[in-house]
Amino acid sequence: MTAYYEQARDNDLFLTTAILDPQIDRSAGLDNERIAERFLHVVKETSDGIVVRGAKMIATGAPYTHDFIIFSFLQFQTEHRHHAHILIVPANAQGLHIVCRESFAEVTEPNHILGSRYEEMDAVLFFDDVFIPWERVLLYGDTEKVLTLRANKTANALAFHQTVVRYVAKLEFVTGVAFAVAEAIGVTGYLHIQEKLGELLTQVDTMKALVIASETMACPDESGVWGPELSYIDTARNVGTRFYPRAIEILQQVGGGGFVQTPSGMGDFYGSISKLMHLYFEGASVSAEKKVQLFKLAWDLIGSPLGARHELYERFYAGDPVRAYASQYTRADKTAFTEPVWKLLKEASKHGAKRI
Numbered sequence: 001m002t003a004y005y006e007q008a009r010d011n012d013l014f015l016t017t018a019i020l021d022p023q024i025d026r027s028a029g030l031d032n033e034r035i036a037e038r039f040l041h042v043v044k045e046t047s048d049g050i051v052v053r054g055a056k057m058i059a060t061g062a063p064y065t066h067d068f069i070i071f072s073f074l075q076f077q078t079e080h081r082h083h084a085h086i087l088i089v090p091a092n093a094q095g096l097h098i099v100c101r102e103s104f105a106e107v108t109e110p111n112h113i114l115g116s117r118y119e120e121m122d123a124v125l126f127f128d129d130v131f132i133p134w135e136r137v138l139l140y141g142d143t144e145k146v147l148t149l150r151a152n153k154t155a156n157a158l159a160f161h162q163t164v165v166r167y168v169a170k171l172e173f174v175t176g177v178a179f180a181v182a183e184a185i186g187v188t189g190y191l192h193i194q195e196k197l198g199e200l201l202t203q204v205d206t207m208k209a210l211v212i213a214s215e216t217m218a219c220p221d222e223s224g225v226w227g228p229e230l231s232y233i234d235t236a237r238n239v240g241t242r243f244y245p246r247a248i249e250i251l252q253q254v255g256g257g258g259f260v261q262t263p264s265g266m267g268d269f270y271g272s273i274s275k276l277m278h279l280y281f282e283g284a285s286v287s288a289e290k291k292v293q294l295f296k297l298a299w300d301l302i303g304s305p306l307g308a309r310h311e312l313y314e315r316f317y318a319g320d321p322v323r324a325y326a327s328q329y330t331r332a333d334k335t336a337f338t339e340p341v342w343k344l345l346k347e348a349s350k351h352g353a354k355r356i
């Protein structure tokens with residue numbers, strides 16, 4: 001692990017992860033043969049390494065990554081040791097197929113300010129008997145150890161801190177676009193618009209406060225590595241899965257039909273009906289040209305394939321949000337909350353007894 005870490009650091013390698021198993025039948029597990037043979041597993045061990053077969057989803061940035069970090073997400077039983085592993089797989093490994101979705105990159109810049117810049121490809125990986133040398137096999141065969149490493153507090157706190165910083169940046173951006181749209185069409189004076197724009201500010205502040213809290217409460221782990229406090233990061237990731245789709249919903253409510261009124265391309269703006277375009281596309285506080293540009297940007301955020309992908313990403317990038325919320329409860333120290341309640345009831349019943 002140390003050798004690979006140093007190699008990745010010194011060579012500035014680009015890495016992505018593929019953690020989830022193929023979405024075949026989520027009601028079936030490894031006891032089902034159809035599932036077991038499709039989930040990534042070791043089919044051969046040699047003195048030089050292992051050979052793996054199966055599929056993994058989803059690897060964002062797959063076509064331009066150097067290496068994939070592959071590990072099993074589920075908690076496996078010991079008898080499923082062939083499915084338990086943490087691997088580093090070079091993107092050009094023989095037998096590895098990278099199956100990409102349709103590209104959402106839009107080359108027409110004026111229409112798609114975001115789509116022309118920020119597309120990140122997502123892919124499914126097929127491992128058709130891929131050989132992995134032992135030095136790239138970080139863990140294999142020990143289901144407990146794989147789970148312990150995956151759940152490592154420091155690794156998760158450091159990895160997910162940046163995702164929360166990303167939430168702040170993205171929520172600030174959606175807020176900025178929503179404010180500009182509201183100003184452009186003169187609706188900032190309406191109470192319900194103010195309420196919605198205010199909600200966006202509470203999202204930004206909540207996310208920022210959680211980043212600050214995680215950093216303020218940072219402490220070293222048993223090996224002396226400092227990491228932000230994971231509980232605030234977990235909370236931020238969970239609320240983020242609901243904040244971002246809500247922020248996009250608010251933007252839709254603020255702009256109404258304006259998003260689909262924009263002409264295709266900015267060139268048309270100067271055509272034979274330029275005078276009319278300037279007349280009818282003018283905004284409350286901006287020129288027609290600026291307003292069209294702004295609404296195209298907003299549409300790229302809420303209505304384009306790239307925008308829809310981002311909304312899906314924010315719902316799911318950190319795993320299933322339903323189980324992530326539930327695990328906050330299951331992992332919590334419940335007694336810290338219930339003890340005061342039992343204490344109050346005990347005292348109340350003592351006083352009650354005295355009164356009688």
Ligand SMILES: Cc1cc2nc3c(=O)[nH]c(=O)nc-3n(C[C@H](O)[C@H](O)[C@H](O)COP(=O)(O)OP(=O)(O)OC[C@H]3O[C@@H](n4cnc5c(N)ncnc54)[C@H](O)[C@@H]3O)c2cc1C
Nearest residue numbers: 017018019020026057058059060312313316317319320322
């Ligand atoms: C745009 C995008 C990019 C991504 N990029 C990456 C990446 O780079 N690397 C990576 O590793 N992953 C990536 N992911 C994958 C992400 O980790 C998964 O999408 C996420 O963990 C949810 O898993 P799933 O998609 O298999 O959904 P499923 O687990 O199949 O869930 C589908 C639905 O069924 C429900 N469900 C399924 N099983 C259960 C169960 N046992 N109990 C209760 N409810 C259940 C879920 O709640 C959900 O509503 C990406 C996802 C997206 C959308």
